[in-house]
């Protein structure tokens with residue numbers, strides 16, 4: 376298995392490797408080639424820091440690969456936390472969708488017995504392959520990889536600098552790994568999980584029980600208003616008051632019927648977790664179609680949340696790495712019911728933190744990450760605003776609930792008055 380993976384990673388000389396040394400800087404890109412080439416400053420800085428290797432996990436199918444990658448990360452973090460730096464690495468073919476394979480790059484300075492032991496153990500594991508890197512005395516950067524060629528145990532490559540791709544490589548795999556643009560694609564992921572995650576069957580059954588609804592099922596009936604925003608921006612407070620003010624039906628995504636499955640799927644890697652949330656939107660869509668025939672409907676989170684969080688998590692590093700404005704990755708799914716209006720509640724970072732601390736509830740792992748990770752929050756907010764057709768209207772939600780809600784300068788939102 377490892378050999379097959381190794382072949383996949385190395386035989387294609389057009390593959391580029393990426394190492395992210397920090398969240399705020401451009402990753403280091405290189406290729407592996409049979410002929411030596413001059414290094415550059417970035418390679419020199421990477422190779423100047425002691426011992427180096429990269430580790431990739433890959434299994435026969437995408438579910439196993441995703442779970443194995445998450446497992447590897449947990450093991451490496453637990454075992455090596457204090458002794459080495461764990462950086463994100465990946466290998467991809469420029470401009471080729473779904474070519475990205477994620478891995479880790481390990482850097483350690485001194486002789487470390489547990490480091491040597493862990494690397495040896497990983498090498499022996501079927502579905503992990505390890506690349507070791509070193510700088511030769513003549514200044515060449517070398518990568519040593521295992522090989523499955525007869526009579527050959529390992530093969531040496533020269534590490535050659537590569538120019539950064541025009542789009543960040545993590546955008547290559549978003550479609551159908553992080554964001555699903557048709558129900559059948561998310562459905563397929565949970566079907567593939569049935570043996571390892573038995574709860575998938577129950578979720579699929581709930582999806583099967585919903586009547587199919589078209590993307591415009593509520594047209595000509597009552598309005599459907601989606602309220603979106605980061606955690607603690609006031610969605611629950613606003614949806615409840617709108618429900619009362621408009622005599623509306625209040626729904627949410629994921630729907631209540633999926634609530635008890637959430638912790639199970641939240642513990643899974645993005646491929647599985649995001650497919651679960653995507654399917655939740657289709658169950659909510661069926662509820663919207665039903666309810667909007669006789670009343671206005673308010674929805675607490677829907678597709679914008681699913682796509683914005685998924686994209687912001689999938690794209691590592693800086694905000695500039697997000698897919699650009701107008702990218703097809705911000706399109707609405709072709710088969711998901713569209714609401715009449717999507718409002719994005721926006722509050723200042725200070726006000727949001729104040730509300731979070733007043734609320735004082737247990738925080739999910741993702742909420743914790745949001746709190747400590749300013750950058751991630753900015754990426755979620757930017758992704759929200761780039762989603763198209765329907766786009767969201769940004770609402771200034773800083774005022775207290777008894778003040779009327781205005782909009783950001785270019786928005787327009789007298790919606791409460793409008794529906795009263």
Ligand SMILES: Nc1ncnc2c1ncn2[C@@H]1O[C@H](COP(=O)(O)OP(=O)(O)O)[C@@H](O)[C@H]1O
Pocket residue numbers: 604605606607608609610611612613730731733734772773774775776
């Ligand atoms: N407009 C507002 N002004 C001040 N506090 C608010 C406002 N809206 C909500 N809150 C408070 O902020 C906290 C988070 O609000 P909540 O509606 O639960 O947010 P969300 O559903 O977006 O996570 C709650 O304690 C709530 O009472």
Ligand SMILES: Nc1ccn([C@H]2C[C@H](O)[C@@H](COP(=O)(O)OP(=O)(O)O)O2)c(=O)n1
Pocket residue numbers: 606607610628629652653655656676677678680681682684739741742
């Ligand atoms: N329709 C939805 C709703 C939430 N999600 C995901 C996105 C984030 O990972 C979490 C956010 O949920 P969280 O529990 O923080 O939100 P609430 O507190 O319920 O407002 O759920 C989603 O993908 N699709």
